[in-house]
Amino acid sequence: MTTHRPSTETAPPDVDVLIIGAGLSGLYQLIRVRELGLSARVIERGSDVGGTWYWNRYPGARFDSESYSYGFSFSKELLEEWDWSEHFAPQPETLRYIGFVADKFDLRRDVLFNRLVRTAVWDEPGRRWVLTLDTGETMSARFLVTAIGALSVPTLPKIPGIGTFQGRACHTAEWPHEPVRFEGLRVAVIGTGATGVQTIQEVAKTAASLTVFQRTPNWCAPLHNRPITPEEQRTLKASYPDIFRRCRESVSGFIHNPDPRSALEVSPEEREAFWEQRYAEPGFGIWVGNFRDVLSNREANALMSDFVARKIRQRVKDPATAEKLIPKNHGFGTRRLPLETRYYEVYNQPNVTLVDLHETPIEAITPTGIRTTGRQFAFDMIIFATGFDALTGAYDQIDIRGTGGQRLKDQWKGGAKTFFGIQNAGFPNLLMVMGPMGALGNIPRSIEYNVEWVTGLLRHLRDHRLTRVEVRPEGVQAWMDVCRKASAGLLSNEVNSWMTGVNFNVEGKTERVLARYSGTGPDYRAKADAVAAGGYRELDLA
Numbered sequence: 113m114t115t116h117r118p119s120t121e122t123a124p125p126d127v128d129v130l131i132i133g134a135g136l137s138g139l140y141q142l143i144r145v146r147e148l149g150l151s152a153r154v155i156e157r158g159s160d161v162g163g164t165w166y167w168n169r170y171p172g173a174r175f176d177s178e179s180y181s182y183g184f185s186f187s188k189e190l191l192e193e194w195d196w197s198e199h200f201a202p203q204p205e206t207l208r209y210i211g212f213v214a215d216k217f218d219l220r221r222d223v224l225f226n227r228l229v230r231t232a233v234w235d236e237p238g239r240r241w242v243l244t245l246d247t248g249e250t251m252s253a254r255f256l257v258t259a260i261g262a263l264s265v266p267t268l269p270k271i272p273g274i275g276t277f278q279g280r281a282c283h284t285a286e287w288p289h290e291p292v293r294f295e296g297l298r299v300a301v302i303g304t305g306a307t308g309v310q311t312i313q314e315v316a317k318t319a320a321s322l323t324v325f326q327r328t329p330n331w332c333a334p335l336h337n338r339p340i341t342p343e344e345q346r347t348l349k350a351s352y353p354d355i356f357r358r359c360r361e362s363v364s365g366f367i368h369n370p371d372p373r374s375a376l377e378v379s380p381e382e383r384e385a386f387w388e389q390r391y392a393e394p395g396f397g398i399w400v401g402n403f404r405d406v407l408s409n410r411e412a413n414a415l416m417s418d419f420v421a422r423k424i425r426q427r428v429k430d431p432a433t434a435e436k437l438i439p440k441n442h443g444f445g446t447r448r449l450p451l452e453t454r455y456y457e458v459y460n461q462p463n464v465t466l467v468d469l470h471e472t473p474i475e476a477i478t479p480t481g482i483r484t485t486g487r488q489f490a491f492d493m494i495i496f497a498t499g500f501d502a503l504t505g506a507y508d509q510i511d512i513r514g515t516g517g518q519r520l521k522d523q524w525k526g527g528a529k530t531f532f533g534i535q536n537a538g539f540p541n542l543l544m545v546m547g548p549m550g551a552l553g554n555i556p557r558s559i560e561y562n563v564e565w566v567t568g569l570l571r572h573l574r575d576h577r578l579t580r581v582e583v584r585p586e587g588v589q590a591w592m593d594v595c596r597k598a599s600a601g602l603l604s605n606e607v608n609s610w611m612t613g614v615n616f617n618v619e620g621k622t623e624r625v626l627a628r629y630s631g632t633g634p635d636y637r638a639k640a641d642a643v644a645a646g647g648y649r650e651l652d653l654a
């Protein structure tokens with residue numbers, strides 16, 4: 113522990129802790145900070161709590177984690193009181209759940225809604241963060257906790273004429289609050305990631321016509337969602353301790369865990385039977401519960417890809433369309449796997465057309481629709497399922513200045529460098545929940561751990577009457593080495609996606625970088641626990 117000179121504090125901060133974001137991370141952090149007896153406020157740009165689930169109201173939005181593995185685990189009472197209605201709950205239900213949590217713990221009274229943080233500046237003499245908001249307000253806090261999400265800044269494609277369209281245009285993450293009906297409408301969807309797939313399969317049910325503009329097809333697998341029966345509900349509630357134990361012990365926080373066998377050491381019949389079983393089961397088992405080498409061994413991955421390609425060919429009637437839907441430039445599971453419900457069958461419907469942008473790229477968006485090199489399409493509505501400025505985007509939106517006026521955005525050029533996704537050198541008292549290079553996976557499981565670690569640190573500072581914490585550059589370096597080692601050998605490193613830091617719609621994000629921690633959850637927690645148990649030696653405390 114290094115001792116700094118005592119602060120020459122002049123203006124005391126308004127509150128002990130300011131939290132940005134009232135999604136799952138920010139709300140849980142608020143609960144924990146209150147328990148420490150610290151004063152806190154949450155600043156939220158939306159008009160209510162919910163974060164991701166507040167913004168992503170697009171048709172068909174739902175999570176791919178089993179509902180009962182997704183909710184908060186910290187309160188037995190909450191677990192007892194809340195009934196999930198489906199194995200994979202839809203967005204409106206998840207938003208209701210977050211509202212229920214906010215009511216139960218009386219959280220809204222500390223949330224300042226409809227406010228966007230524009231700048232956050234470290235005031236060294238005052239040992240506080242000073243924030244300016246879009247409302248013109250200024251607020252200060254001893255500690256700043258960013259709970260602003262890893263996938264929360266939507267990006268639109270760079271297509272000429274995008275602003276000229278006269279019909280309705282909407283990004284999935286900025287969906288209107290009132291219901292949108294598609295009956296009688298000619299609808300276009302651009303983008304076929306996890307969001308696009310969910311949107312397409314829903315819009316296809318009612319739209320007069322749906323045209324899907326696909327640049328890169330993704331490998332998708334069935335979600336197998338269904339309602340939770342009353343009997344299942346009882347069993348699930350009784351097994352919560354076991355469910356959360358499984359999540360804690362698993363590689364990525366889901367109830368699924370890799371099979372310890374190699375795909376290459378079993379017989380072809382055994383392999384096929386195993387994959388058939390996984391394909392028939394709900395959730396991410398086929399992705400994170402596959403043979404241990406499917407995501408790292410080229411041959412194993414090629415066999416798996418071939419298995420799923422055969423499924424696509426069986427499900428899509430027109431062979432030419434099926435071929436377009438089969439990824440050719442990356443193997444199964446090397447990008448985020450979209451889970452689907454009759455997604456492939458959508459392309460058998462007479463009202464649905466697939467446009468392969470590799471064959472006929474988009475030239476422009478026009479007042480009446482979309483023009484490709486092949487033809488002009490007329491639409492009433494264009495839906496952009498074009499993704500996010502992932503992982504670092506939400507940080508880049510705020511002008512964050514640390515010691516000596518340095519900008520976080522500059523420090524992260526070429527890829528974020530952090531300490532467990534929680535701290536940055538040169539940015540004292542800034543604590544990130546789900547910051548870049550932290551553990552991802554089943555997000556709420558990572559959030560809970562991340563918040564509890566931050567809370568432990570705040571408790572330590574409070575108990576030792578300390579008011580300043582900053583990670584040393586060596587601490588960051590050591591964590592980045594862990595991240596680099598963990599990512600070695602993963603086939604996903606060779607593929608463009610948000611998981612490798614690529615988004616062609618964002619300046620400076622056209623090259624693949626080490627963009628995330630891809631090690632296991634248990635390993636992440638063991639290492640972070642060791643930092644706390646060791647008295648935070650990697651951090652300068654004062």
Ligand code: NA7
Pocket residue numbers: 263268269270271302303304305306307308325326327328448469497498499500610617
């Ligand atoms: P993704 O997975 O980043 O998908 C974005 C999609 O948009 C993807 O298919 C892109 O194609 C496509 N895209 C982006 N720009 C264009 C242009 N200019 N033209 C055509 N197509 C374009 O975002 P999602 O919202 O689906 O999912 C993000 C995460 O949120 C998801 O992983 C979950 O964890 C939750 P590309 O592949 O770049 O060729």
